[in-house]
Amino acid sequence: MHVVTAIIPDRVEVFDLVTALQVFAVVRLGDHTPGYDVRVCGSGDTSAMARGQVAFGLRPSQTLASLDDADTVLIPSGQPPYEREQWMLDPIRRAAARGARIASLCTGAFALAATGLLDGQRATTHWLACAELADRYPEIEVDPTVLFVDNGPVLTSAGSAAVIDMCLHMVRCDYGAEIAANAARYLVTPLQRNGGQAQFIPRLPSPDDRSALQPVLEWIEQNLERPLMQTEIARAAGMSVRTLQRHFQDQLGTSAQQWLLNARLDRARQLLETTELSIDHVAEASGFGTAVTLRRHFTRQVGTAPRAYRNTFR
Template identity: 55%
Template sequence: MKVVAILALDGVLPFELSVPGQVFGTANLAMPTPHYEVRVCAERRTVTTSADHGSFLLHTPWGLDALTEADTVVIPGHSGFLDPPPSAVLRALSEAALRGARLASVCIGAFTLAATGLLDGYRATTHWQHADELARRHPHIDVDPAVLFIDNGSLITSAGIAAGLDMCLHLVRRDLGADLAAATARRTVMPLQRDGGQAQFIEHAGPSVHDASLQPTLHWMESNLHRPLTLAEIAEHSAMSVRNLNRRFRAQTGTTPLQWLLRARVHRAQQLLETTDIPIDHVADLTGFGSPTTLRHHFARLTGTSPHAYRTAFRSQQTRISAHAME
């Protein structure tokens, strides 16, 4: 059983504290036998939640030593996120990382994770309102305020509060595969993957008009991933100029049309690798990459692993889950 430890600092935000337990606990309900043990950990075993969000006392049997025993450590935001974290907390997080645990922050919890120095040299995100401050305080972190979450393998950061749900569902997907993650998402009444990024929620000063939704274009692109779509063809389908298309994409998804298309192709490749035995070269054709070499290049760049290694890990996990279901 995998241990998920949730760090509760004084002033912790109640929703962010409860999200990991809700998602990982719900994943347990979708399996024949539980896969996760969820622990809430606090330095003094008793913490007070954020006064601005309904203050109450929280008692837990788990101290910081439980962080070093965890497979996953989740770091929610807290009201004092701009203050230096306690040295004992930084030490426990660093020891957990050194031992091989993956560390995941929710929203402004990224400030606590960043204070360990572990995020230096990596791309990370946090709530868009505080992204500039995170970048100012930690110039060695590549802060991206446009996305919902960023997975660096053992270091994962998520954006605004609800993005913690997206991130935790993503971790369930990494652990247990797409089917179990989808079942967990359905039970929590959440889409397994939300369209767009955090950019669609950022407040822009004084907009004069409201842009039309790109949703029909995104659906069309997803339906034509196997084709060698060009920027001009996407713009023609959208009935707008290339310049206007790029502007709309930046505003609504936080990225360019071709970058969105690339990520959609990699995501489709992940689905095919998880759920089928289709050869890699055929996966490359079905996802519009054209050649296995191109698929491997972009897949590795966006996921940190090769298509073969990804299939081995996720197909093996699915096999184990199917075996459990038959017992």
């Protein structure tokens, strides 16, 4: 039987851990036998945490020796600083060296990154921690938009519920779509969700009111439904196009065109969430002009189609 073992850091985030274990535990094969032997190992008693708050005490059922025959090793989230659990790193490396599949859950990606197993590869983690992961490990290509990344023997998931998506994906790889679909049905969750975690990232806040760009940003917001050219924006700001671009890069870290696109997408998201306007009218009101243009930009940036986004968040 395929053995799935979670190696838990001190003060483990309980949602990641229990969610992943539950996905594998509910899998049943055609003869109704379990598809996985699910285990938990650690260095000793610890606390199960709910976003940093102690939920209950936790005693792993297995010692670290149980990693020796694990086919899949799960690394759930701990508490920052995430790499402090140095005792985990060598056991994880040894498991990978003998061919075990290694999968990090949410910010468990930091411990996985510390092992070196993600070097030169694409990875993800909770969108709140993606910038930090990329900063600490520049050799990793961090993608903040996806629900999970499958590099074959090494996988990483985005935050919280994205753990379900990745684990169901692993079940599908192990036993096929039908077995995975049955597990998803038991869990009352889709086998595969549309889009990535980009659709869950909050809209960017407005810059500080003291910003020299604040007046022109407000003007853009008030005129989003119009086709706005750089020259017109620069004229509204009382600057040359070159000076406008320099201010955007210095103060907002992006170009005026990209900020305008993000503002249009924010308007579209707001309208999809809060109104019954048709997709055509949403496209017009947010300045994209046509539903085709809205759909192209929305799918590329948010990771899902406007209609699917509305169905999820309205």
